[in-house]
Amino acid sequence: GAVVSQHPSRVICKSGTSVKIECRSLDFQATTMFWYRQFPKQSLMLMATSNEGSKATYEQGVEKDKFLINHASLTLSTLTVTSAHPEDSSFYICSASRGGGGAKNIQYFGAGTRLSVL
Amino acid sequence: KQEVTQIPAALSVPEGENLVLNCSFTDSAIYNLQWFRQDPGKGLTSLLLIQSSQREQTSGRLNASLDKSSGRSTLYIAASQPGDSATYLCAVHTSGTYKYIFGTGTRLKVLA
Numbered sequence: 001g002a003v004v005s006q007h008p009s010r011v012i013c014k015s016g017t018s019v020k021i022e023c024r025s026l027d028f029q030a031t032t033m034f035w036y037r038q039f040p041k042q043s044l045m046l047m048a049t050s051n052e053g054s055k056a057t058y059e060q061g062v063e064k065d066k067f068l069i070n071h072a073s074l075t076l077s078t079l080t081v082t083s084a085h086p087e088d089s090s091f092y093i094c095s096a097s098r099g100g101g102g103a104k105n106i107q108y109f110g111a112g113t114r115l116s117v118l
Numbered sequence: 119k120q121e122v123t124q125i126p127a128a129l130s131v132p133e134g135e136n137l138v139l140n141c142s143f144t145d146s147a148i149y150n151l152q153w154f155r156q157d158p159g160k161g162l163t164s165l166l167l168i169q170s171s172q173r174e175q176t177s178g179r180l181n182a183s184l185d186k187s188s189g190r191s192t193l194y195i196a197a198s199q200p201g202d203s204a205t206y207l208c209a210v211h212t213s214g215t216y217k218y219i220f221g222t223g224t225r226l227k228v229l230a
Binding site for chain 1 (some may be wrong): 122129130148149150154159160161162163167183209212217218219220221222223
């Protein structure tokens with residue numbers, strides 16, 4: 001159990017276009033979903049946290065108007081990179097948690113999406 | 119502020135060798151710790167998760183241990199194979215927070 005699916009696994013787009021990445025919890029309801037980003041030779045860093053039906057909470061330095069997050073259901077969250085530019089090229093990964101507080105807040109990770117903006 | 123360090127940054131070993139990857143963290147108040155594998159240009163695969171109350175977890179040739187008091191975890195890989203070549207990441211979920219803090223990883227190359 002606790003499988004998180006992320007789609008697409010890889011995307012290449014032109015500068016100025018928008019890209020949507022989906023994150024689905026396949027066999028559990030995810031009260032909270034998280035989006036992380038990894039730049040080359042750096043560790044993964046949290047971008048934002050989203051709770052189902054609420055606005056996402058963004059980490060410091062992450063532009064909320066550029067990275068639109070929607071968590072419309074307990075099994076799906078989407079990240080849209082708007083007007084993507086080459087500097088947005090990165091590895092984006094989502095995770096999902098059942099919630100419940102404390103040690104129950106295990107995050108199950110998707111495999112990630114590699115975005116390349118030309 | 120939680121900081122996660124992985125040593126060594128890179129490691130090359132001949133096939134068949136047993137090896138240990140290290141992860142240290144500065145705040146011992148954690149919910150759990152996960153070890154991941156990341157293949158070049160590809161996604162993340164969760165290998166093992168250790169809850170704060172556990173000392174170790176095993177899956178096949180992999181064994182992860184956790185010493186919370188000293189802020190350390192190790193990933194032991196037995197009888198390494200070329201297919202084990204990848205970057206191994208550890209990530210710590212600190213108590214009272216909602217995010218995992220990742221280390222920068224250990225790049226492992228197992229030579230045939």
